[in-house]
């Protein structure tokens with residue numbers, strides 16, 4: 001590795017999988033441990049007053065297990081600074097307060113993740129930050145929602161949930177920057193393996209690492225990644241001042257998940273593609289929604305900015321809400337539940353479950369909609385499971 005300058009780690013220009021496995025941690029010099037220990041410690045011995053070892057003072061400010069995860073997250077997103085939080089929403093709240101102040105404005109997706117909408121609407125708004133919704137798939141609508149001089153953030157999710165709308169990150173970054181605003185991309189649905197928002201012009205990447213990054217439905221966490229030192233300083237200050245950090249065990253689980261992200265995502269995509277092809281031909285299915293389909297309105301943009309089209313699939317069932325509910329209740333391999341991105345397949349009815357809170361608003365989702373988080377089980381079993389569940393929806 002001699003061609004690398006001493007301060008550049010050997011993985012800095014390595015491939016995605018190499019960075020996901022090696023970035024952020026060198027085998028422990030005292031033991032050679034290949035995997036970072038779970039540093040279950042709140043405080044650190046100082047070598048004389050202020051004589052910190054490696055900068056560690058108190059675990060809200062920094063903890064070595066969290067440092068390993070934060071380095072790896074920065075490396076896989078093509079950023080320079082990563083920050084790990086107790087949840088995706090904790091990351092979002094810290095970001096908003098680090099970058100905005102009362103009297104400012106944010107543009108948010110009109111179909112934002114429900115918890116993100118609630119955070120802006122019920123928490124940040126009380127604190128004085130106003131927001132307006134816009135469809136992220138419509139660049140002109142986002143531009144029109146910007147209030148020159150007031151808008152500080154343009155917030156984008158792509159793909160969106162549960163209708164899998166696509167926002168053009170490069171175009172939206174230009175629109176935000178023209179107005180002196182920052183572009184924030186929630187990259188939870190795509191994961192860094194499929195989509196690299198910073199390279200497309202985004203200023204901040206947000207993750208619920210609870211989903212694909214963790215990948216095993218065993219930990220709740222969130223992350224922010226940037227590549228600007230000034231933004232990083234503000235976030236670091238607020239991460240410590242607000243204190244919503246990832247604990248060492250949560251950081252360790254998330255780092256463990258991240259190492260296999262690439263192979264998991266490829267299988268999520270393989271299985272999703274097979275299921276999409278099968279559902280397209282199914283007599284009980286009204287419509288299949290997947291950005292990989294050429295007739296999806298965001299297909300062209302998704303093909304440009306995503307490596308593949310992901311593991312989330314939505315479809316509308318013939319026979320309305322009753323049929324959609326029957327399908328959700330009859331699967332066995334697909335577990336009925338909220339969340340997404342784990343190795344196990346999940347099925348849910350957005351209208352009654354994840355999106356129940358937007359019923360009766362502009363954000364309401366179709367009652368016959370079913371959302372799948374396609375896992376990495378044997379795809380034949382997934383297809384057969386959907387078939388037997390859909391037979392309940394077929395008119396007799």
Ligand SMILES: *Cc1c(COP(=O)(O)O)cnc(C)c1O
Nearest residue numbers: 087088089113115188208210221
């Ligand atoms: C789950 C999710 C969040 C919130 O993350 P938590 O870890 O549940 O706090 C934010 N954005 C998206 C797209 C999500 O799916």
